[in-house]
Amino acid sequence: MSESKQPVLSRTQTSADYGSTLRTDTPRRPTFIPIESPRRYSKMAHGSLSGHEAENRLQRLEYFLNVLNQMCIGFITIYISYLTLRTGLSGTGLHAWLVTIGFSFFMAEGVMIHYGGNVLTNGYKRQTKTTIHWVLLTLGGGCGAAGALIKMIQKGFLLQSTHGRLGMTAFVLCILAMSSGLAALFSSRIKKLITPLLNKTFHNFLGFACFVIALVTQYYGYQTGYFKSRSETDFQILMKCLTLISLVLSSYGPMKALYQKCKNISQQF
Secondary structure, three states: OOOOOOOOOOOOOOOOOOOOOOOOOOOOOOOOOOOHHHHHHHHHHHHHHHHHHHHHHHHHHHHHHHHHHHHHHHHHHHHHHHHHHHHOOOOHHHHHHHHHHHHHHHHHHHHOOOOOOOOOOOOOOHHHHHHHHHHHHHHHHHHHHHHHHHHHHHOOOOOOOHHHHHHHHHHHHHHHHHHHHHHHHOOOOOOOOOOHHHHHHHHHHHHHHHHHHHHHHHHHHOOOHHHHOOOOHHHHHHHHHHHHHHHHHHHHHHHHHHHHHHHHHHHHO
């Protein structure tokens, strides 16, 4: 009787079990989105938005204060021009008109040219701002120095009052500031003697000091007999307040620029 044949299994033969219910492939794992991610993103966006909003508010505040300053400058210039032109441009009247036009108008506008919050020149290029700066300060320094010189000649250079002494100081600083301005204009040619940064910083300091003392002189000018005899006491107080407001608001930009230059100098040395 023949032996029963056993099935021969080949190692190379692949077999498939169709009846098995077990799956050999690895099951897919669900992917979960971390809950913290949206929260972190929202916090960063909120912080960035708050910083941008705060910057916009500060910029709007600077624009508002600059507009207020322009109104003060305009009122002072228009009223003094009206007062001096009505009484005649001679003697003290010419002095008052020249120093007001020179220091309170031209120089005030000139020192604010590069200020980012200046609504009048904010859209101009830096080169254009520099040109306007030189023109305004040249006109302001020339008119202011001429007005102060007229009064000093009238008094024989013997100025005893606070207004007179401050005016002479402003005159000297104005001459020095204009001279340093020429040096700053040609700073690249004299850089072997003094660095352009030091030269421009010195010029900015002299110009700012001249402007501050000139506006303080204007403040004391409202206490002189010329102004008292032509205006009431309430109006004298109003002009003093407007002059001080203009001085404070006009000084913010130059002080900010001067601080930045001093900071750069300290880093270099």
